[in-house]
Amino acid sequence: MSSDVGAPVAGRPDPLPSPRAWAEEAWRAWWVVAAVVPLAMLTIFFAWPVVTLVGRGFVVDGRVDTGMFAEVFDQARTWRIVGTTLLLAASGTAVSVALGLPGAYVLYVCRFPGRALVRALVGVPFVLPTVVVGVAFLALLGPSGPLAGLGQSRTAIVLALVFFNYSVVVRTVGGLWSRLDPRMPQAARALGASPWRAFRTVTLPALTPALASAASLVFLFCASAFGIVMVLGGVRIGTIETEIWYQTTQLLDLGAAAALSITQLVVVTLCLVVTNATTARQERALRLRADASGEQRFAWRRDALPGAVTALVVLGLLGAPLVTLVVRSLRAGDGWSLEHYRALATTVGRALPVPVWSGIRNSVVVAVEATAIALALGVLVTLVVSRRPRTVLARRALRGLDALFMLPLGVSAVTVGFGFLITLNRPPLDLRSSMVLVPIAQAIVALPLVVRSMLPVVRAIDPRMREAAAALGASPARVLRSVDLPFLARGLGIAAGFAMAASLGEFGATSFLARLDRPTLPVVIFRLIGRPGEASFGAALAASVVLAGLTAAVMLLAELARPRAALPW
Amino acid sequence: MVTGAAPGPGLHAEGIVVRYGGGRHTATTAVDDVTLDVAPGEIVVLLGASGSGKSSLLRGIAGLEPLASGRIRWGAEDLTEVPVHRRGFGVMFQDGQLFPHRDVGGNVAYGLAHLPRAERERRVLQVLDLVGMAGFERRAIATLSGGQAQRVALARSLAPSPRLLMLDEPLSALDRALREHLAGVLRTTLRSTGTTALYVTHDQDEAFAVADRVAVMEAGRVSQIDTPEGLWTHPASRAVAAFLGYGPFLTADDARALGWRQEIPAGMTLALAPGGLVATDSRDDAGARVRIVDQVVHRGHVSIGVTLPGGVRASARSPRRVAGATVGVRLDPASCVLVPA
Numbered sequence: 001m002s003s004d005v006g007a008p009v010a011g012r013p014d015p016l017p018s019p020r021a022w023a024e025e026a027w028r029a030w031w032v033v034a035a036v037v038p039l040a041m042l043t044i045f046f047a048w049p050v051v052t053l054v055g056r057g058f059v060v061d062g063r064v065d066t067g068m069f070a071e072v073f074d075q076a077r078t079w080r081i082v083g084t085t086l087l088l089a090a091s092g093t094a095v096s097v098a099l100g101l102p103g104a105y106v107l108y109v110c111r112f113p114g115r116a117l118v119r120a121l122v123g124v125p126f127v128l129p130t131v132v133v134g135v136a137f138l139a140l141l142g143p144s145g146p147l148a149g150l151g152q153s154r155t156a157i158v159l160a161l162v163f164f165n166y167s168v169v170v171r172t173v174g175g176l177w178s179r180l181d182p183r184m185p186q187a188a189r190a191l192g193a194s195p196w197r198a199f200r201t202v203t204l205p206a207l208t209p210a211l212a213s214a215a216s217l218v219f220l221f222c223a224s225a226f227g228i229v230m231v232l233g234g235v236r237i238g239t240i241e242t243e244i245w246y247q248t249t250q251l252l253d254l255g256a257a258a259a260l261s262i263t264q265l266v267v268v269t270l271c272l273v274v275t276n277a278t279t280a281r282q283e284r285a286l287r288l289r290a291d292a293s294g295e296q297r298f299a300w301r302r303d304a305l306p307g308a309v310t311a312l313v314v315l316g317l318l319g320a321p322l323v324t325l326v327v328r329s330l331r332a333g334d335g336w337s338l339e340h341y342r343a344l345a346t347t348v349g350r351a352l353p354v355p356v357w358s359g360i361r362n363s364v365v366v367a368v369e370a371t372a373i374a375l376a377l378g379v380l381v382t383l384v385v386s387r388r389p390r391t392v393l394a395r396r397a398l399r400g401l402d403a404l405f406m407l408p409l410g411v412s413a414v415t416v417g418f419g420f421l422i423t424l425n426r427p428p429l430d431l432r433s434s435m436v437l438v439p440i441a442q443a444i445v446a447l448p449l450v451v452r453s454m455l456p457v458v459r460a461i462d463p464r465m466r467e468a469a470a471a472l473g474a475s476p477a478r479v480l481r482s483v484d485l486p487f488l489a490r491g492l493g494i495a496a497g498f499a500m501a502a503s504l505g506e507f508g509a510t511s512f513l514a515r516l517d518r519p520t521l522p523v524v525i526f527r528l529i530g531r532p533g534e535a536s537f538g539a540a541l542a543a544s545v546v547l548a549g550l551t552a553a554v555m556l557l558a559e560l561a562r563p564r565a566a567l568p569w
Numbered sequence: 570m571v572t573g574a575a576p577g578p579g580l581h582a583e584g585i586v587v588r589y590g591g592g593r594h595t596a597t598t599a600v601d602d603v604t605l606d607v608a609p610g611e612i613v614v615l616l617g618a619s620g621s622g623k624s625s626l627l628r629g630i631a632g633l634e635p636l637a638s639g640r641i642r643w644g645a646e647d648l649t650e651v652p653v654h655r656r657g658f659g660v661m662f663q664d665g666q667l668f669p670h671r672d673v674g675g676n677v678a679y680g681l682a683h684l685p686r687a688e689r690e691r692r693v694l695q696v697l698d699l700v701g702m703a704g705f706e707r708r709a710i711a712t713l714s715g716g717q718a719q720r721v722a723l724a725r726s727l728a729p730s731p732r733l734l735m736l737d738e739p740l741s742a743l744d745r746a747l748r749e750h751l752a753g754v755l756r757t758t759l760r761s762t763g764t765t766a767l768y769v770t771h772d773q774d775e776a777f778a779v780a781d782r783v784a785v786m787e788a789g790r791v792s793q794i795d796t797p798e799g800l801w802t803h804p805a806s807r808a809v810a811a812f813l814g815y816g817p818f819l820t821a822d823d824a825r826a827l828g829w830r831q832e833i834p835a836g837m838t839l840a841l842a843p844g845g846l847v848a849t850d851s852r853d854d855a856g857a858r859v860r861i862v863d864q865v866v867h868r869g870h871v872s873i874g875v876t877l878p879g880g881v882r883a884s885a886r887s888p889r890r891v892a893g894a895t896v897g898v899r900l901d902p903a904s905c906v907l908v909p910a
Contacts, residue, residue: 020655390635464666467633470653471660472680473729479654482679486670 027476035384038377038405038447046408046444049419050261056422057258068255069262078243078256082263085239088154088229089222092161096218097211099162099313100169102306108174110298110307118314120559125318126167127498127555128548129505131522133160134231135529135544136321139328146324152234160228163317165218172214173207178295180206195302212274220271224264224412227507227522231529240264241508245414249512261415272406325548329541332534340538344546348539351531352524353516356543359524363504364550366520369439370446370503371496377443378450378495381405382488383480385451386458402455409448413508416441421512435518441509446502453498454491461487497558501551521547578644579765580607580630580733585639587622587629599625601789602639607733612759612766613794616776617786618812623769626786627735630767631660643732659731663738665722667710673697673721674706680729696724699758716747723755727762734759736768740775752778773813777801785809802906807838810908815840818908823879827900828856838910841883845904848873848887849897856899864890 057068072078107119125133137160141147180203188198226241233242240260247257300307332339344356352359385402389395408416420437461483469479507522514523521543528540587600600622607613615623628634630641632653641648648656659680667676674693681689697703700720705713713721719739726734739755740748756779759766770776776783777797784794793805804810807818818840821833827846833839849856862874862882872884873896885898 020652024652462664462666464662465668467631467653468660468662468666469668469679470633471631471658471731471735472725473654473657473682474679475654476652478682483668486668 023475030477031384031387034380035401038381038384039401041377041440042405042408042444042447045420045424045440046411046416049423050411050415052423053254053415053419054258054261054265057255057261069259072256072259078260081238081240081243081260084154084237085223085241085267088157088161088225088239089219091154091158092165092222093215093219095158095162096165096169097215099309099317100166100173100214101207101211102309103166103170103313104174104177105306106298106303106310107170108178109295110303111295112298122170122314122318123167124322124552124555125163126165127501127505127551128164129507129522129551130164130225130227131231131505131507131525132325132544132548132551133164133321134228135525135540136325137163137228137232138529139541140321140324145328152232152236154237157229157232157237159317160232160321161222161225163321164225164228165221166313166318168218168221169211169214172217173210176210177203177207182296216271216274220268220409223267223271226412226414227505227526230507230526240267241412241414244412244418245508245511248414248418257418261412264412264415268411272403272409322548325541326545329538329545332538340542343535343539344542348528348531348536349533351528351536351539352519354519356521356524356528356539359519359521359543360546360550362514362518363521363547366435366439366442367500367503370442370506371499373439373443374446374450374499374503375492375496377447378454378499379488379492381447381451382454382458382491383484386455386461386484388463405451406448408444413441413445413506414512416445417509417512420509435515438510438513438520439503441513442503442506443499445506445509446499449498449502450495453495454488457487457491458484493560494558497555500554500558504547504551504554521550576642576645577608579609579611580605580767581640581642582606582626582630583640583642585626585629585641586637587625587634588637589625598637598789600629603786603789603791605784605791605794607765607767609765610763612756612768612779612781614768614770614776614780614783615786616770616773616783616812619771621786622789623771623786624737625789627660627737627767627769630733631658631735632656633660657732659726659729659734661722661726661734661736661739663741665718667713667718667722667725669710671710672706673702673708673710673713676710676721677706677725677728679725692728696728697721699727699762700724700754715743716751719743719751720754723758727758727764730762730764732765734764734766736766738769738771741770741772748772748775749778755779785812787812801842804840804906804908807840807908807910810840810906815842815906815908817841817877817881817883818910819877819881820879820910823877823881824900826857826878827898829900829905831902833907836910837907839900840906840908841900842904842906843884844886845901846875846883846885846898847901848885848891849899856897858895858897859885861891861894861896866890 058064058066103122107115107122128136137156139145141156141159142152184206185198185202188202189195193201223239224241225239226245229237229239229242230245233239238246240263244257244260244264247253247260298307329340330336330338344360347353347355381401385398385405387398389398420441424437466479466483469483470476474482505522506520507526510520511523511526514520519527525540525543525547528536528543582603582605585600585603585605586598588596588598590596603622603626605613605626615626617623625634629636629639632641632648632651636649639649643657668679671679674690674697677693677696678689681692684692693706694703697705700723702717702720702724705717705721710718710721719742723739726736736755740751743751752775758764759779768776768779770779780797782794782796783800784791785800786792787808793800793809795803800809801813804813804815810816810818818838819827819829820838824833824839829839857878859875859877862876864871864873871887871890873887873891874882874884875896875898877883885896887896
């Protein structure tokens with residue numbers, strides 16, 4: 001009687017206490033490993049170098065000395081540099097948002113033929129290496145460029161920052177805007193509001209979370225821009241980031257560099273806090289209106305102003321520098337020529353220790369290695385951070401972990417690179433002479449992008465889908481394999497693309513770590529533009545075109561493997 | 570293993586408590602000491618308003634929510650500590666939760682991983698046929714309508730022959746006509762496969778259509794459990810009666826004023842089912858004349874809103890609209906029940 005278990009249970013194993021306990025232990029152990037491996041990597045290759053570098057500035061003869069801070073901030077130069085950084089970042093953000101808002105409307109709310117192509121073009125600058133962006137603007141605004149006179153000015157830097165970040169605003173704001181219920185502004189119009197008043201009082205407030213989130217992200221990118229300022233700022237315009245580079249490599253003043261690093265860290269942390277807060281709010285807002293589609297057909301009568309502004313931005317601001325870059329790379333003397341490209345096989349008149357082509361090969365090899373490392377770590381971090389534990393404490397711990405892996409996004413890559421140099425050059429870890437440091441540094445820098453590409457897809461899994469799988473008899477490991485992994489795989493292509501693009505263009509950390517005889521392409525380009533003469537600049541233009549082409553090809557491949565769900569940027 | 574009398578076959582959930590929220594003091598109790606048995610082959614429906622704890626109870630029994638206290642047994646076997654995937658219980662959710670990266674057949678086969686391939690395929694075809702979805706094996710999930718998706722979800726849950734199938738508002742996301750149709754399909758399918766089922770819904774009609782027994786839940790407790798007929802004729806409390814659709818509730822005086830002859834014991838009240846108050850034309854009929862407030866036309870009858878002698882608002886059923894300011898009404902004893910006040 002008591003052994004009767006009712007309906008037949010075909011082939012289902014009876015629960016056995018001891019194997020089950022063992023399986024639970026193994027399961028727990030796997031999660032511990034999945035969390036500990038990336039944490040250890042982050043500690044050794046990020047926290048340790050950064051903390052050591054910062055510590056160098058404060059510890060004098062074994063004692064903590066904060067006098068350096070006072071000394072650094074006593075100088076007018078420091079204040080000028082902090083001021084320049086904030087001014088550039090604020091201007092870059094303001095212009096990006098002002099131009100990005102109409103762009104978001106035209107490219108995401110309006111439907112017109114060729115929209116997908118324009119959207120793809122708008123996304124190109126964001127993944128371009130910063131050095132390439134710098135060279136492209138130099139080609140346009142520099143001494144011999146068509147718009148000479150603007151070169152190496154604050155305006156040029158702001159324009160380049162907008163060029164770089166325009167798509168961040170367009171994508172973030174447009175993604176929300178296209179999903180707003182169009183009946184909201186229609187209700188306002190029916191209540192007697194003019195189109196402008198309906199926009200100002202109904203649509204704009206609804207877009208605020210996306211605007212705030214995009215603005216804080218753009219501010220973060222602008223405040224930590226390195227390559228663009230290095231190329232376009234010359235010796236006259238410096239930001240915190242370039243000043244850290246200047247103090248460490250040119251003046252060898254670690255104390256001043258540490259003080260500046262901490263200042264930069266404060267700016268970045270504030271940005272991240274604001275970004276996180278606004279992103280969370282945006283996610284809440286999105287959930288309410290996920291299925292409402294606010295798209296409409298483009299109409300010149302109604303959309304003339306945003307349409308004209310967007311056309312001007314796309315053709316003038318985004319198109320002109322890239323076209324100039326390509327055109328000038330193909331001109332030598334007074335005619336068309338492939339001379340600059342032929343120069344890539346040489347050392348450009350002994351400007352370099354190796355031919356440019358070998359820099360290209362180095363870049364590709366390093367990028368593949370960095371992508372592999374970043375993906376391996378990124379998958380583990382994504383899986384760990386996307387868990388939903390029951391206890392409040394564990395949930396807080398995961399949120400902390402999530403924020404921790406975002407840090408490399410904001411900590412100056414220059415700080416990371418220089419930190420590597422002074423920590424990993426002696427026992428227990430003497431990696432200085434091996435080439436492995438460059439891909440590791442690049443992987444750490446790319447990790448936040450990788451995690452941000454995969455996490456939303458895995459987070460979007462309804463927890464009840466995992467429960468449904470478990471109720472069908474799937475063990476936790478099978479649930480992970482058969483539910484989480486297929487979703488994660490959808491984000492894998494775009495994550496790989498971002499990682500590889502970031503690695504191909506990485507300049508801040510690599511500029512410290514690449515050995516003289518094994519430079520990557522951005523390092524080669526920077527060295528070339530530092531040399532006088534048309535031959536060097538021409539080779540830099542050609543190398544920039546090659547690097548941009550490589551990056552674009554990588555992103556194109558990734559885009560093909562991309563799921564249709566929108567990414568945060 | 571079990572002390573005292575050996576429990577019979579089927580589900581025995583004893584003293585189940587489910588709490589949400591972190592701290593000991595901030596936690597809310599969703600299920601408060603519920604004991605429930607389900608016999609093999611029986612369909613028990615948990616019926617309650619949203620927030621009554623019915624889904625939490627189901628999740629607790631399935632092993633998806635940890636129990637603050639209580640025991641879950643199947644027959645003599647104690648499942649309290651057994652993880653969800655080893656309980657042999659199936660769960661079907663409101664929105665199906667089909668795996669979008671597998672086709673229909675792949676979804677249905679998910680719980681059959683332990684079977685050899687040929688047998689697995691046979692079983693997939695068999696259950697798809699059972700729910701009227703034969704021929705859909707290779708279809709992508711995204712191409713299914715809401716009703717089709719729920720049929721596939723049902724087939725997927727039934728495929729491993731769970732000893733207990735739990736259905737959490739399986740039809741609530743569908744429109745009414747489809748819901749009524751699929752409730753019939755569900756009952757027939759569960760019956761024909763002899764599946765023991767625990768079914769959660771907030772819809773009274775759906776509950777009555779599907780259930781062998783209905784457990785009414787309020788504020789985390791089961792306030793009454795009975796067959797649909799027993800529940801309708803003997804609601805255990807005024808709250809249960811009100812939730813089932815009874816009302817208004819008349820005192821002995823109110824009832825007598827409407828011509829009620831039988832005794833209403835102290836502490837009891839007379840609950841009117843829809844149609845318990847009927848409009849009448851004849852003058853000598855036992856009843857009262859009451860003032861008309863409004864008249865609403867339904868398919869087949871008119872419900873006349875009236876104010877009863879005691880001041881209570883009620884609605885009287887009439888075959889047609891009534892002219893004038895008053896109408897004669899009487900009680901229909903077949904549609905009136907006594908419930909504790």
